[in-house]
Amino acid sequence: MPENRTHDRGPRRRTVVTAGALTLTALAAARPAQAATAAGPESGAAGARPPARAAGPRRGDWHRYVQAPASTTVRPVRITESTGDVSDPEALLRPGGGRTVLRRPQPKAAPRWPEGTTAEASSAHAPNNGNDGNHRTYDAANAIDGDPETFWNDDTERGFPDVLTLTVPAPIELSGITVVSNADGVPTAFTVEAGRRGGGWETVGTVADNDVVQCAVPFSRTVTTDRLRLTVTAAQDTGKGVFTRVNEVWPEAVEPAAPPSVTVDFGKVVVGHPDIRFTGASANSPGVRLAFSETREFLTDRSDFTRSDQAGGTGRGTDQFAVPAAGAHWKDTKGFQRDGKVFADGLHGFRYLRITLDALASDAPVAQPWGRVDIDSVSLDFTAYLGTPSTYRGWFLCSEDDLNRFWYGASYTNELVTDTFRRDDVDPRNAWSDTLEGKLVLHDGAKRDRDPYVGDLAVSARTLYLTHDDTAAAARNVLVDLADHQRSDGWIPPASISGYTLPLFDYPLWWVTCGWDYVLYTGDRAYASRTYPNLVKVLDTWYPSVTDSAGLLSKGLNDTGGYGDYAFLGRTGRVTYYNVLYVQALNDAARLADWLGHGADADRWRERADTVAEAVNAHLWDASAGAYLDSGTGAVRHAQDGNALAVVAGVAGADRAASALAHLDATTRRPYGNAFMDNDTLFADASQRVYAFTSYPEIVARFLSGRADSALDQIRRTYDWMDRHDPGITNWEGIGPGGSLYEGAYTSMAHGWSTGVLPALTHQLLGASPLSPGYATWEVRPHPGDVAWAQGELPTPHGGLGVEWTQTGGEFSLTVRVPARTRGSVALPTGGRDVVVRAGGRLLWDGKRGHVKGVSGGDGRVTVSDVGPGKHTFAVSLRQK
Incomplete structure (x- = not known):
C-alpha cells in the first residue's frame, strides 16, 4: 500500500x-x-496545504484550492532523510544561507576471485543490443568479471529458483560473500552453499527479505571449498516483471558504507529540470547521482523511472554530474557531460529527489565516487503549464471541501501534462516527431510516457477546456498531427510512439469523439473542415473492414488479432467496449457532419449507430448477470468500460442501465474505487484493479441515470484514496490490489487520463455543458x-x-x-x-x-x-x- x-x-x-x-x-x-x-500559503506554492476551516468552504473562495507552484522556480519544502557524512542538510532549503557538505573517503578496491574462476547459471536472459548499439550479454560470467556495469540476468520466463554456480581452480578459504545487484533486479531471498570435498553441498548462508543492492552474507564459520552455489528463490517486482540481476559476487562479506546522500521533498509531484548550485568540491571530480521518485515507497538509490530505462539504461536509473572543484550552477539537461561519460536524462516528473555523492564505475575518470561536494541550493525549473489563480478561465466550488480538493487536484494533474513537445523530453521509443516538435501538447503523464495519446485526450482535453481553454491548441495540435499520419486504409494512430505505428483497436474511435469534443468546446470550424476527410475515411473505410455479419466490430478481422487497446488487454472478437464506443463515435461524427452541412453522412452514421446498438443488445447482453458481457468469446466476465459506456452512449435503456450499474456495484466496489473487471479471467487481479480512465464514464453514467449519490460515493472512494496517499493531490494512472500502485515503481502518479472527476463535477454535479459547437x-x-x-x-x-x-x-x-x-x-x-x-x-x-x-x-x-x-x-x- x-x-x-x-x-x-x-x-x-x-x-x-x-x-x-x-x-x-x-x-x-x-x-x-x-x-x-494570490500571495501567501493559500496561493498553491509547492508543499503548501489549504488550512483546515471549521466552517468549510466559503462561497467564491476557490483560489485556496489551486495547487500549482507560485512561479516556475520551485523549491523543496523539507528534507526527508540524510545518510552518511552530511553536514547541515537543511541548508538546501535556505539558498544563500549556508551550505550542505557531503563527504566520502576513497573506497578500497573490491575483492576479486582467483584467476581462472568460472561461473555457470541455470538460466540466462538472451543477449540484446543496447541503446548505444553494443551487443550486451547477460550470462553468468558477468557476475565475476570485476565490472559492476555488467550483470547476470536470469531467464524470467523460467521463474524461480535460479542457480549461479562458481568454480575456483583450487580450494580457498571463505568467511562470507557479497552479492551486488542492480536496483531493478535485487534478489530478495537466496541461499549460499559451499561444495563439500568428495561431492555434495553444505548451506553456509541464508538470506530473506533482502532489499539492498550490496548484500553482505557472513558465514557462520570459515569454509574451505572450490565451489560455491547461489540459489535465488525470490526477487523484487519492479512493475516490469520479477527477475534477478547480479552484477558482482565478491569472495568476502563487505558491509556497504552508506554513501552520503540527502533526500528533498517538493511537497507534491512537480515536473521540469532540476537545478543545483554547487559552491565547491574536492579536486578529484567527485560525482553526484540524482534519483527521482513520485513516492517514497519507490525511492531507492535509483529513480522509480527514467526515460533511459526505455532506451538502454544509459544512466543506470540516475542522473549523473561530476562537480568541478570551483563549483558549478548545474541545470539537469539530457546528455553526457564529457567524453561520452556522466549521463543525465534531463526533465523528470517526481516529488522526491535524492542527491548522493557517488559515481558509476564506467564514468571514471570523469567522475569519481568519493571526495567532497558543497551544495548551496536545490530547485526545479518548472516546464509545464503554470496554473495560478490568475490563469484559470473556468473554476468550481461547492460545499464539500474534499470535492473541491479533487477538482483542483485533477486540474493540477492536467497542468503537469500540458507541456511543449521536445525531443529530449518525450518517450524514447521512437516517439519524437518533427511535426510536433516545439508545439504545446497534452502528454499522457508527467513522468512517463510523455507522449500525447488520443485516448487520454478523451478525459484530459475536457479537463483542459474547463480550466485553461486558452491552451486548447494543446489538444488541437495532437488531433491534427494524428490525422496527418492516418494510414492509407483509414486507421489513425494512437500517438507518435513507434513512429505512429502502435496498433490499437479503440483509439481511432477516441480520435473521432475527441475531435467532436474539441469542436463542441471551441467552435473551431477550420479544424472540423480540415479533418473531416479523415473522419469519413476512418469511419467508412477502416472500421467497416473489422465489422462482422451482425454489424459488430470484431477484433481479429482484417489481421487485427494482435491489436491492443488502452490497457493492452488480450480480448478478441465482439467486445462490448469497442462497440459501444463505436456507437458514441458515430453519433458524435453525425453531430459534426450536421454542423458542417453534410446531412447524408450524418444520416448514414446515425443509422449505423442504431444498428450497432441493436446488435450489442441482441448479442452481448448477459441476462443472467444483468450486465453486458466483456466479450462474446472466451470466459464470461463483465467490464466497467463496456457497461459504463453503454449507458453514456445511450445503448442501454433505463432498465438495462439500472441493472448494469447495480451489477458493477455488487461485483467491483472497492475501498479505492470500482474495479474495471468483475472477475480475474482476463488476468490475475483484474477484479482488484481500478482505472480512473474507465471509472469516469461509470461516474457519468450514474449521474445521468439519476444515481447522483452513488456517483458521488464512487468519486469519494476513488479520489480520496489517491488524495490521501503518497504522493498526494495528483491522480494516478491506475490503482492495484489493496490500493497499491498497480504497476509498482513504473506507475505514473500524475496522469491526465485519470482527471475525469473534474468534468464530472462541472458537467454533472454543477450541471452545465455545451450542446452545440462553441457553446x-x-x-x-x-x-x-x-x-x-x-x-x-x-x-x-x-x-x-x-x-x-x-x-x-x-x-x-x-x-x-x-x-x-x-x-x-x-x-x-x-x-x-x-x-x-x-x-x-x-x-x-x-x-x-x-x-x-x-x-x-x-x-x-x-x-x-x-x-x-x-x-x-x-x-x-x-x-x-
Missing part, C-alpha cells in the same frame, strides 16, 4: 442534505480579485445528490457561463449567468415532488403545467427552454396543498 503522506490536514467535512430547500444567495463575482489571494447552445442540468451548494464558471468563446445552485430543506435555487450570443435550457430537479417554479417572482410552473412558453415538466425535472444572455434566477419550492 502506498505510504501515507507526511503532512497533516484538518478534519474531513461533508455536508449531507436530506431534503432540498432554497435560500438563494447571489452568484459570487465571476472571478474574485486576484490580488486578494452556441448549452444546458444546465444539476445533479445535486447530497451536496448543499455548488457554483462555478465554464469558459466559452463568448465569455463565462456562470452557475450557482443551493438546496436546503425542501427548496432548490439556481442562478445562471449567460454570456452574449448563446442560449440554452435549464432543467431544474424536483426530486419527483409536487413543486412550484418561479423566476424573479414570476410563476413559471404551478406543479401541473407551465405558465410561460418553453416551460415543461417530466422525468423529475422542470425545464425552462430558450434562456438567453443575462442573469436568471430560478426558485423551486414545494407546492402548498
Whole structure:
C-alpha cells in the first residue's frame, strides 16, 4: 500500500442534505480579485496545504484550492532523510544561507576471485543490443568479471529458483560473500552453499527479505571449498516483471558504507529540470547521482523511472554530474557531460529527489565516487503549464471541501501534462516527431510516457477546456498531427510512439469523439473542415473492414488479432467496449457532419449507430448477470468500460442501465474505487484493479441515470484514496490490489487520463455543458445528490457561463449567468415532488403545467427552454396543498 503522506490536514467535512430547500444567495463575482489571494500559503506554492476551516468552504473562495507552484522556480519544502557524512542538510532549503557538505573517503578496491574462476547459471536472459548499439550479454560470467556495469540476468520466463554456480581452480578459504545487484533486479531471498570435498553441498548462508543492492552474507564459520552455489528463490517486482540481476559476487562479506546522500521533498509531484548550485568540491571530480521518485515507497538509490530505462539504461536509473572543484550552477539537461561519460536524462516528473555523492564505475575518470561536494541550493525549473489563480478561465466550488480538493487536484494533474513537445523530453521509443516538435501538447503523464495519446485526450482535453481553454491548441495540435499520419486504409494512430505505428483497436474511435469534443468546446470550424476527410475515411473505410455479419466490430478481422487497446488487454472478437464506443463515435461524427452541412453522412452514421446498438443488445447482453458481457468469446466476465459506456452512449435503456450499474456495484466496489473487471479471467487481479480512465464514464453514467449519490460515493472512494496517499493531490494512472500502485515503481502518479472527476463535477454535479459547437447552445442540468451548494464558471468563446445552485430543506435555487450570443435550457430537479417554479417572482410552473412558453415538466425535472444572455434566477419550492 502506498505510504501515507507526511503532512497533516484538518478534519474531513461533508455536508449531507436530506431534503432540498432554497435560500438563494447571489452568484459570487465571476472571478474574485486576484490580488486578494494570490500571495501567501493559500496561493498553491509547492508543499503548501489549504488550512483546515471549521466552517468549510466559503462561497467564491476557490483560489485556496489551486495547487500549482507560485512561479516556475520551485523549491523543496523539507528534507526527508540524510545518510552518511552530511553536514547541515537543511541548508538546501535556505539558498544563500549556508551550505550542505557531503563527504566520502576513497573506497578500497573490491575483492576479486582467483584467476581462472568460472561461473555457470541455470538460466540466462538472451543477449540484446543496447541503446548505444553494443551487443550486451547477460550470462553468468558477468557476475565475476570485476565490472559492476555488467550483470547476470536470469531467464524470467523460467521463474524461480535460479542457480549461479562458481568454480575456483583450487580450494580457498571463505568467511562470507557479497552479492551486488542492480536496483531493478535485487534478489530478495537466496541461499549460499559451499561444495563439500568428495561431492555434495553444505548451506553456509541464508538470506530473506533482502532489499539492498550490496548484500553482505557472513558465514557462520570459515569454509574451505572450490565451489560455491547461489540459489535465488525470490526477487523484487519492479512493475516490469520479477527477475534477478547480479552484477558482482565478491569472495568476502563487505558491509556497504552508506554513501552520503540527502533526500528533498517538493511537497507534491512537480515536473521540469532540476537545478543545483554547487559552491565547491574536492579536486578529484567527485560525482553526484540524482534519483527521482513520485513516492517514497519507490525511492531507492535509483529513480522509480527514467526515460533511459526505455532506451538502454544509459544512466543506470540516475542522473549523473561530476562537480568541478570551483563549483558549478548545474541545470539537469539530457546528455553526457564529457567524453561520452556522466549521463543525465534531463526533465523528470517526481516529488522526491535524492542527491548522493557517488559515481558509476564506467564514468571514471570523469567522475569519481568519493571526495567532497558543497551544495548551496536545490530547485526545479518548472516546464509545464503554470496554473495560478490568475490563469484559470473556468473554476468550481461547492460545499464539500474534499470535492473541491479533487477538482483542483485533477486540474493540477492536467497542468503537469500540458507541456511543449521536445525531443529530449518525450518517450524514447521512437516517439519524437518533427511535426510536433516545439508545439504545446497534452502528454499522457508527467513522468512517463510523455507522449500525447488520443485516448487520454478523451478525459484530459475536457479537463483542459474547463480550466485553461486558452491552451486548447494543446489538444488541437495532437488531433491534427494524428490525422496527418492516418494510414492509407483509414486507421489513425494512437500517438507518435513507434513512429505512429502502435496498433490499437479503440483509439481511432477516441480520435473521432475527441475531435467532436474539441469542436463542441471551441467552435473551431477550420479544424472540423480540415479533418473531416479523415473522419469519413476512418469511419467508412477502416472500421467497416473489422465489422462482422451482425454489424459488430470484431477484433481479429482484417489481421487485427494482435491489436491492443488502452490497457493492452488480450480480448478478441465482439467486445462490448469497442462497440459501444463505436456507437458514441458515430453519433458524435453525425453531430459534426450536421454542423458542417453534410446531412447524408450524418444520416448514414446515425443509422449505423442504431444498428450497432441493436446488435450489442441482441448479442452481448448477459441476462443472467444483468450486465453486458466483456466479450462474446472466451470466459464470461463483465467490464466497467463496456457497461459504463453503454449507458453514456445511450445503448442501454433505463432498465438495462439500472441493472448494469447495480451489477458493477455488487461485483467491483472497492475501498479505492470500482474495479474495471468483475472477475480475474482476463488476468490475475483484474477484479482488484481500478482505472480512473474507465471509472469516469461509470461516474457519468450514474449521474445521468439519476444515481447522483452513488456517483458521488464512487468519486469519494476513488479520489480520496489517491488524495490521501503518497504522493498526494495528483491522480494516478491506475490503482492495484489493496490500493497499491498497480504497476509498482513504473506507475505514473500524475496522469491526465485519470482527471475525469473534474468534468464530472462541472458537467454533472454543477450541471452545465455545451450542446452545440462553441457553446452556441448549452444546458444546465444539476445533479445535486447530497451536496448543499455548488457554483462555478465554464469558459466559452463568448465569455463565462456562470452557475450557482443551493438546496436546503425542501427548496432548490439556481442562478445562471449567460454570456452574449448563446442560449440554452435549464432543467431544474424536483426530486419527483409536487413543486412550484418561479423566476424573479414570476410563476413559471404551478406543479401541473407551465405558465410561460418553453416551460415543461417530466422525468423529475422542470425545464425552462430558450434562456438567453443575462442573469436568471430560478426558485423551486414545494407546492402548498
